[in-house]
Amino acid sequence: MDDDKVFKALADPGRRMLLDRLCARNGQTLGQLCETMDMKRQSVTQHLGLLEEANLISTVRRGREKLHFINPVPLYEVYERWIRKFEEGRLSLLHDLKRELERKKT
Amino acid sequence: MDDDKVFKALADPGRRMLLDRLCARNGQTLGQLCETMDMKRQSVTQHLGLLEEANLISTVRRGREKLHFINPVPLYEVYERWIRKFEEGRLSLLHDLKRELERKKT
DNA sequence: AATATATGCAGGCAAATACCTGCGTAATTA
DNA sequence: TAATTACGCAGGTATTTGCCTGCATATATT
Numbered sequence: 222m223d224d225d226k227v228f229k230a231l232a233d234p235g236r237r238m239l240l241d242r243l244c245a246r247n248g249q250t251l252g253q254l255c256e257t258m259d260m261k262r263q264s265v266t267q268h269l270g271l272l273e274e275a276n277l278i279s280t281v282r283r284g285r286e287k288l289h290f291i292n293p294v295p296l297y298e299v300y301e302r303w304i305r306k307f308e309e310g311r312l313s314l315l316h317d318l319k320r321e322l323e324r325k326k327t
Numbered sequence: 328m329d330d331d332k333v334f335k336a337l338a339d340p341g342r343r344m345l346l347d348r349l350c351a352r353n354g355q356t357l358g359q360l361c362e363t364m365d366m367k368r369q370s371v372t373q374h375l376g377l378l379e380e381a382n383l384i385s386t387v388r389r390g391r392e393k394l395h396f397i398n399p400v401p402l403y404e405v406y407e408r409w410i411r412k413f414e415e416g417r418l419s420l421l422h423d424l425k426r427e428l429e430r431k432k433t
Numbered sequence: 434a435a436t437a438t439a440t441g442c443a444g445g446c447a448a449a450t451a452c453c454t455g456c457g458t459a460a461t462t463a
Numbered sequence: 464t465a466a467t468t469a470c471g472c473a474g475g476t477a478t479t480t481g482c483c484t485g486c487a488t489a490t491a492t493t
Contacts, residue, residue, distance in 0.1 A: 225340055232338035233451080234331055237409075244412060247423040252469060264452055266471075281427050285460040285469045290424035293417040296410055303343075304406050306350060311399040317353040318396040321387050339481080358439060370482055372441075391439045391490035434493100441488070450479070461468070 222276065224303070227295050230275035235260065236268045240277065243291045250286045328382065330409070333401045336381035341366070342374045346383065349397045356392045 230236055235258065242254060251269065255262050269289060272278045276295050281288045307314070336342055341364065348360060357375065361368050375395060378384045382401050387394045413420070 224343075228334075228338050228343070232334050235451085237330075237334070240413075244416065244420075247420055248427060250469080260451090261453065262470080263454085263472090267451075279424055281424070282470095283427075287470070288427060290427065291413065291420045292424070293413040293420050296413050297417065300406060300410050300414070304402055304410070307346075307397065307399040307402050308406070310350065311403065314350075314353060314397045314399050318385055318387070318398070321354060321389075321394060321396065341481085356439080366481090367483065368440080369442090369484085373481075388440095393440065436491100436493080438491070439489085442486085444485090445483080447482090448480080451477095453476080454474090456472085458471075459469085461466105463464100463466075 222295055222298055224299065226271075226275040227277065227299050230271050230277055233268065233271075235264075236272055239265070239268060239272065240291065243278065243289055248288045248290055250288060252286075254289065328401055328404055330405065332377075332381040333383065333405055336377050336383055339374065339377075341370075342378055345371070345374060345378065346397065349384065349395055354394045354396050356394060358392075360395065 238258070239254060242257060243249060251262065251266065254269070255265050258265050269278065269280075273280060276292055279290050279292050281290070344364070345360060348363060349355060357368065357372065360375070361371050364371050375384065375386075379386060382398055385396050385398050387396070
């Protein structure tokens with residue numbers, strides 16, 4: 222998995238919105254996704270392309286339509302390999318700062 | 328919390344590396360962080376500024392030095408409000424795609 | 434006081450990004 | 464078959480981004 226592509230894909234609010242829409246109703250067509258997106262179809266296509274490159278969605282062609290499905294695996298992996306590390310040390314990390322702030326006052 | 332700033336801050340590999348360095352040793356100065364960063368000090372400063380704006384780090388001045396500390400809270404919140412939603416529906420989301428693929432074959 | 438160290442601030446520039454318009458193609462429907 | 468629908472592809476452009484150089488300021492050391 223390419224961490225960087227996943228993070229960059231998540232960096233845009235429009236793309237996060239697309240993931241949200243798909244989370245609410247999986248397997249939507251490009252046209253359906255466009256209806257709620259306040260930008261041109263071609264722009265939505267570009268965003269969906271980046272999401273697919275990051276492996277965050279998968280697509281299936283059905284006739285002239287293209288269906289979009291969420292792939293939750295990369296998000297889970299990013300969490301496992303990235304977020305959890307900080308979560309584990311959460312209390313001690315916060316303590317470091319607090320201790321330094323105390324050190325200044327005295 | 329500003330989700331967008333957090334995601335954008337995480338979108339750059341250099342900034343993720345800075346967070347990694349601070350996770351390994353919290354409370355480093357700008358100079359110390361620069362030693363491992365293969366870019367000019369001023370660029371590192373810019374990255375640290377974005378991380379601070381996203382509230383991912385906090386800083387404390389001590390004399391002529393500036394110490395940097397991780398703030399793990401926004402990462403945890405992003406996980407809670409964002410990643411977990413997809414994790415919960417993980418199996419069913421994957422099933423949607425699988426079912427559609429089966430539908431095509433038959 | 435003079436020098437060295439640690440950081441701040443301003444501006445410039447090439448590349449990436451996020452939109453757009455215009456046109457082409459494949460699949461359905463009348 | 465003709466018209467419609469759903470989507471793909473190729474640029475064009477204004478903005479943002481990430482890096483740099485050059486200079487200024489504040490603290491520490493000799």
